[in-house]
Amino acid sequence: MTQYFVYDVFTDTAFGGNQLAVFPDATALPEAQLQKIAREFNFSEVTFVYPPKDPANTAKVRIFTPTMEIPFAGHPTIGTAIALRDEGHAGPMTLELGVGPIDCAFAGDSAAFTIAAPLDRLATPDPALVARALGLGIEAIDSTTHAPVQATLGLPFVLVALRSKADLDACAPSVEHIRQGAETYPAGIDFALFAYVRTGTQIAARMFAPLDNIPEDPATGSASATLAALLTEELGQDLTLDILQGEKMGRPSHISARTTHANPISVTISGNAVRTMQGTLVV
Template sequence: MTRYLVYDVFAEAPFEGNQLAVIPAADTLPEAALQQVAREFNFSETTFVYPPEDPAHSARVRIFTPTMEVPFAGHPTIGTAVALVEAGLGPEMVLELGIGPLPAHAAQGAARFTTAAPLEVLAYPEPALVARALGLPGDRIVTTRNPPVMASVGLPFTLTELADRAALSACRPDTAAFEAGRDAYPGALDFAQYAYVRDGAAVHARMFAPLDQIPEDPATGSAAAALAAYLAQDERPLRLSLRQGEDMGRPSLIGLEADGRSVTVSGGARRIMEGRLLL
């Protein structure tokens, strides 16, 4: 039997934030079981922790959505770092991810990591297609300051500024439009959408990836990191407090700092349950 832990990540209280399953001793599982286990939990991500390949590092971490393995994601990195420090590692650590070694710090139920992965601007999707995907009238999409952009610091998301908080709440994803976006932009994580509203240092956001069996994600650190890196091209240093998940009843809080060279993502993680996989 293999132990598992479940955390609420980027949460300020139990039953908030984004759920994460952590398998601390994944080397006890057969390779073929990893995707099946992630699908069984059906959280946006599950992490599988292995001994590091480099003995100077803390752990090797593999991240699975319900449908695929991904090289990097934010809330799995935060939650896994907290799980590792609770197991006696850290507080400083280096995690081996699909994007390479990533420095992290965890203590007292919170963690942060810093990524220096370069910002990739992959495309500027048509605002009309983005509006269809979000189920919004076209005039709710901001096209002047920061038009919709597909960007990545490890995982690609379409970052779209909306006119106001009411527009963010009004989003109703249209799966057919996501399919059209996936076909138009292959390799772009099924046209995952990160819609946001900004007021100075305060940001509210929502993330939709229905083609990856994630109708809505309560907290998306990798998308938040891409947004910070993108905005930091014109604003340095940049510090943001980002709230996500409020419209789906799982409020989350993500801290962001960017200087044009790297992005630091921070937040809390609370262990909410644990058990055994009967495999």
């Protein structure tokens, strides 16, 4: 039997934020079961923790969605760091992820990680296709700062600015057009859409990845980091952003992003996490 914990991440209140299952010691789990376990939880991600390859680091962490293993994601990094701290790992820690070592620090109940990597702009999808994929008219897309762009800091998203909160609330993703986008602009997460509205430093966002069994995600730290890097490049300045996601789902999530305009841009993502369940896997 193997112990696991469930955390709500990017919230300080139980039953908000984004759910994450953490296996703090996955060494006894057979490789062939990892994807099945992630599918059984059916959260957007599950993490499996192993001893680090480099003894100078804290742990190696593998991240699974319901359909695949991914190299990096934000809420699993924050949630796993807080889970390990709750289990007695004191002080700052370095987690070995698929994108390399990620440093994590703590301030009170909040954890933060910093990623400094070049922003990779993979494609500029057709705005009309993006609008149809979101179930919106093309007039809803705001290209003032940037047109829709597929970009990554380790996990690819289509970043889409919308004109109003009403447009964001009206999103009704079309799987048919998302599938068309995935075929036209292939990437690791199948045409995952991160739509947002920005008012100064305040951002309201929604993320949809139905082809990867994530109809909507309540909190997406990796997409938030990618957006923060993109806006820093486009605006040419350091940024501090407060990102609200999951509100439409009834799971409000609060993500803080802080950037330094450098080469490469440095992005720090921070947030809280609350343990809501724990148990043992008996398979």
